[in-house]
Amino acid sequence: MNIKVNSPWKWVQLARHVHTETPAQHHVLLVLAQYANQKGICWPSYENLMEDTRFGSKHTIVSALVYLRDELKIIDWKPGHGNQYRHFANTYTFSQDAMVAILRAQKAKSLTSAPSA
Numbered sequence: 001m002n003i004k005v006n007s008p009w010k011w012v013q014l015a016r017h018v019h020t021e022t023p024a025q026h027h028v029l030l031v032l033a034q035y036a037n038q039k040g041i042c043w044p045s046y047e048n049l050m051e052d053t054r055f056g057s058k059h060t061i062v063s064a065l066v067y068l069r070d071e072l073k074i075i076d077w078k079p080g081h082g083n084q085y086r087h088f089a090n091t092y093t094f095s096q097d098a099m100v101a102i103l104r105a106q107k108a109k110s111l112t113s114a115p116s117a
Contacts, residue, residue: 011036014099018074019106021067027053028064032075032092040094043080065092074098 007013015033020026031052035042044052049061068075078091 010038010096011040011094014094014096014103017103017106018072018099020072022064024053024055024060025064025067027055028061029068029074032065032068033094036092036094040096041091043089043091045089072098072102074102 011033012030015029018026018029020029028049031049032042032044034052035044035048046058046061050056050058053061055061065075065077069077074095076093076095078093080088080090082088
């Protein structure tokens with residue numbers, strides 16, 4: 001896997017190789033990565049994530065985000081805030097170190113579980 005560190009698509013390149021438990025989790029991860037800036041920070045709304053993934057349930061989005069934060073530990077999630085005049089969406093920050101560690105662990109696991117000839 002060859003990831004260009006300064007590529008604007010760095011987060012998508014990393015995310016596409018991460019294995020998740022469900023396709024929905026992976027889809028949310030890829031869409032979130034598309035929103036990320038060079039520093040790995042993004043703030044799409046639930047509505048945007050639902051529209052981009054075509055998932056009709058906010059629960060599907062939230063449970064995928066919780067999995068990415070709590071199980072894989074590859075994103076940090078800061079809740080948004082607002083009032084009657086303005087609302088700020090949640091902020092998500094990718095951890096490059098955590099993503100690389102996950103990819104290395106998944107690669108090592110696939111090498112050790114590969115059938116021998």
